[in-house]
Amino acid sequence: MNFLLGNEKEFLIKLFLCLIIGVAIGMEREYRGKSAGISTHSFVIGGAMLFSYLSVVFDAASPARIAAQVVTGVGFLGAGIILRAEDGKVRNLTTAANIWFSAAIGMAIGFGWYLIALISAVYAVIVPFIPQFKRRTPPTSLNNDKPSEHQ
Numbered sequence: 001m002n003f004l005l006g007n008e009k010e011f012l013i014k015l016f017l018c019l020i021i022g023v024a025i026g027m028e029r030e031y032r033g034k035s036a037g038i039s040t041h042s043f044v045i046g047g048a049m050l051f052s053y054l055s056v057v058f059d060a061a062s063p064a065r066i067a068a069q070v071v072t073g074v075g076f077l078g079a080g081i082i083l084r085a086e087d088g089k090v091r092n093l094t095t096a097a098n099i100w101f102s103a104a105i106g107m108a109i110g111f112g113w114y115l116i117a118l119i120s121a122v123y124a125v126i127v128p129f130i131p132q133f134k135r136r137t138p139p140t141s142l143n144n145d146k147p148s149e150h151q
Contacts, residue, residue, distance in 0.1 A: 007057060014053060014109050018046040021109075021121040025102055028125045029095065036081065036095045044074060044099050045106035052110025067107055074103040098124060 022042025030037035048070050055066035078096030085091050101124055108117040 011053060014049055015046060017109055017114065017117070018042065018049045018106055021045055021105055021117065022102070024121060025098065025105075025124045028128055029098065032128065034095050035092070036099055040099065041102045044077075044102045045109070048074065048103040048106030049110040050106075052107040056111060063111070070103060070107060071100075074100050094128065098128075 019042055022045045023038050025045075026036075026038030026041040029041065051066050051070045052063070055063040059065065078100050081092045081099070082096050083091045101120070105117050105120045105124065108114075108120065
């Protein structure tokens with residue numbers, strides 16, 4: 001008995017690919033101690049794939065309508081995790097961008113662009129390991145004395 005008819009087999013393959021990529025990207029995020037890890041990325045990639053896939057199946061003439069809403073919705077999700085700390089520094093910006101990028105990977109899978117999705121997944125895992133160059137503040141004095149309160 002073949003219970004997988006029509007779209008189900010293709011959908012399961014796409015969903016499995018989403019899980020593999022979600023785990024890979026999420027592992028990198030968890031390795032860095034970020035709050036959005038394996039589960040978050042797997043859900044974002046899978047959800048974006050599902051919306052994209054359904055938009056192609058139900059309205060092949062205009063799949064961009066639903067895809068545009070995915071981009072907006074995930075942007076809103078990402079905006080919710082960006083924080084400004086008490087010291088004025090912005091936190092979780094890279095995590096938000098990573099979630100947004102993961103949604104794009106899910107959409108690529110949903111539209112059947114597997115190689116582009118895989119290349120993008122490698123990109124998403126490698127980019128956070130590129131060394132960061134941060135502006136260094138010059139020392140206040142040449143010796144180890146504490147700066148005066150009037151400086």
